[in-house]
Amino acid sequence: AFTHAGPDGNAVAQFKQIAHFDHQAILSEYAHALSLSHDPEQLRTLYSSTMGMPYEVLARYYLAVEGTDDPRYNDLLRSFMISQNSPEFELLWDALFTRAEKQMSMAFYERLLARFLEALSEGAPAPQRVLVTGHIDVRGGHALVTPTQLRLASAAHAHPRESGQYLLMDVTKPINTAAELQTSLGSVFG
Numbered sequence: 001a002f003t004h005a006g007p008d009g010n011a012v013a014q015f016k017q018i019a020h021f022d023h024q025a026i027l028s029e030y031a032h033a034l035s036l037s038h039d040p041e042q043l044r045t046l047y048s049s050t051m052g053m054p055y056e057v058l059a060r061y062y063l064a065v066e067g068t069d070d071p072r073y074n075d076l077l078r079s080f081m082i083s084q085n086s087p088e089f090e091l092l093w094d095a096l097f098t099r100a101e102k103q104m105s106m107a108f109y110e111r112l113l114a115r116f117l118e119a120l121s122e123g124a125p126a127p128q129r130v131l132v133t134g135h136i137d138v139r140g141g142h143a144l145v146t147p148t149q150l151r152l153a154s155a156a157h158a159h160p161r162e163s164g165q166y167l168l169m170d171v172t173k174p175i176n177t178a179a180e181l182q183t184s185l186g187s188v189f190g
Contacts, residue, residue: 001117001120001128001130001131001132002131002132002133003095003096003131003132003133004096004097004133004134004135005096005097005098005099005100005133005134005135005136006098006099006100006101006113006131006133006135006145006149007095007098007100007112007113007115007116007131008094008095008098008100008112009100009112010091010094011091011092011094011095011096011098011116012095012112012115012116012119014091015095015116015119015120015122017088017091018091018092018095019122019123021088021092026082026086026088026089027078027082030078030081030082030085030086031078033081034074034077034078034081040074040077043077043080043081044074044077047076047077047080050080055076055077056068058076059072059073059075059076062076063075063076097135099135099136100112101136101145101146101149102136106146109146110146110148113131113146113148113149114148116131117129117130117131117148126174129148129174129175129176129177130148130149130150130175130176130177130178130180130181131148131149131150131178132149132150132151132152132167132178132181133145133149133150133151133152134151134152134153134154134157135157136151136157137153137157137158137159138151138152138153138157138158138159139159139163140158140159140163141153141154141158141163141164141165141185141187141188142165142182142185144178144179144182145178146178147177147178147179148177148178149178150167150178150181150182152165152166152167152185153165154166154188155188158188161189162189162190163187163189164187164188164189165185165186165187165188166185166186166187166188167181167184167185167186168184168186169181169184
């Protein structure tokens with residue numbers, strides 16, 4: 001299984017809700033809320049002040065939007081609204097983006113990770129035995145966090161940056177331990 005960072009206890013406890021996460025419904029809900037706004041410019045100003053740059057610059061940078069007529073122009077604003085107000089987004093954040101391994105004892109984290117992999121396995125075509133994550137700084141491009149978790153850094157989180165690695169694996173072959181994936185790592189810069 002691949003996630004951005006790692007599991008969180010709250011997310012594991014509410015995994016059934018995550019398994020039925022309807023991304024499109026949330027996007028539609030907040031697009032509708034944005035369309036009802038009396039002053040979207042005020043919302044763009046708030047987002048700009050939060051990010052420290054003009055909204056137009058951010059939209060061009062993140063979305064390749066050329067101007068205010070682009071139908072995607074308000075997508076950053078919609079994502080900001082979702083991240084600030086959606087309980088589903090908060091739960092998804094907990095499931096995929098936390099630094100739980102840094103916030104608890106390793107023994108407790110290993111039990112949490114086992115429960116997370118079990119939850120991912122329910123209804124999956126194959127048992128989920130190993131988690132591959134990124135997001136946290138790694139010396140040398142990768143680290144075995146636990147016997148069932150590989151942390152990978154391709155560039156920004158690799159120290160030194162030139163040690164960044166990628167994972168190229170055959171997804172048709174079962175993986176039982178994180179260590180097995182080390183032979184499938186390659187150098188981004190070499």
